[in-house]
Amino acid sequence: DAKTTQPNSMESNEEEPVHLPCNHSTISGTDYIHWYRQLPSQGPEYVIHGLTSNVNNRMASLAIAEDRKSSTLILHRATLRDAAVYYCILRDGDTDKLIFGTGTRLQVFP
Amino acid sequence: GAGVSQSPRYKVAKRGQDVALRCDPISGHVSLFWYQQALGQGPEFLTYFQNEAQLDKSGLPSDRFFAERPEGSVSTLKIQRTQQEDSAVYLCASSLGPGPVKETQYFGPGTRLLVL
Numbered sequence: 704d705a706k707t708t709q710p711n712s713m714e715s716n717e718e719e720p721v722h723l724p725c726n727h728s729t730i731s732g733t734d735y736i737h738w739y740r741q742l743p744s745q746g747p748e749y750v751i752h753g754l755t756s757n758v759n760n761r762m763a764s765l766a767i768a769e770d771r772k773s774s775t776l777i778l779h780r781a782t783l784r785d786a787a788v789y790y791c792i793l794r795d796g797d798t799d800k801l802i803f804g805t806g807t808r809l810q811v812f813p
Numbered sequence: 814g815a816g817v818s819q820s821p822r823y824k825v826a827k828r829g830q831d832v833a834l835r836c837d838p839i840s841g842h843v844s845l846f847w848y849q850q851a852l853g854q855g856p857e858f859l860t861y862f863q864n865e866a867q868l869d870k871s872g873l874p875s876d877r878f879f880a881e882r883p884e885g886s887v888s889t890l891k892i893q894r895t896q897q898e899d900s901a902v903y904l905c906a907s908s909l910g911p912g913p914v915k916e917t918q919y920f921g922p923g924t925r926l927l928v929l
Contacts, residue, residue: 739918744922745920745922745923746817746904746906746920746921746922746923747856747904747906747918747920748919748920749917749918749919752917788855790855794916799844799846799861799869799908799911799916800846800858800861800869800872801846801848801856801858801906801918802858803848803855803856803857804855805854805855806855
């Protein structure tokens with residue numbers, strides 16, 4: 704499975720936008736880019752996924768570089784409830800399991 | 814609707830004891846996954862079921878770990894002769910089925926296992 708690289712931690716103030724980067728230089732043409740987050744003492748929850756085009760949903764936006772070697776998860780207005788560990792995961796069409804890294808721990812300050 | 818539930822939420826076991834962890838997936842979900850999460854680490858895949866068939870058990874760390882899903886719904890992860898290194902949070906996830914459209918995984922809250 705292709706690997707991803709994320710910063711260990713990031714900080715943000717409440718109501719500011721947050722850009723969480725992810726590098727995946729070995730991505731293959733069939734790999735989907737998925738983001739999950741894990742709030743304290745909870746199981747991970749799905750955030751967003753994409754293949755080539757940028758994606759938006761009610762939780763976040765996903766910006767994918769033209770060469771697909773990196774992507775950025777965008778939280779438009781961070782809230783205290785967004786404090787979590789964010790995982791960037793590559794999934795190919797043949798693999799149903801998720802391969803988590805260590806993720807980025809996001810701290811949000813009031 | 815109801816999400817994925819797991820029981821017990823917490824389990825303390827003495828080294829050498831057998832434990833059984835239960836997962837109730839979302840109704841109608843074909844795929845079921847078990848993950849192990851050590852403190853400070855991301856979850857690691859253990860095993861995968863499609864209905865009652867165990868299609869991938871490559872992540873099970875030893876033959877002391879056994880998982881089943883006999884009727885294609887509820888699943889049980891059993892750990893025999895527990896060791897201290899088995900202490901972790903065990904997460905269960907389910908999805909509608911394989912494939913890029915259906916594959917979003919929904920996780921339960923996990924079972925925190927502490928082996929003394």
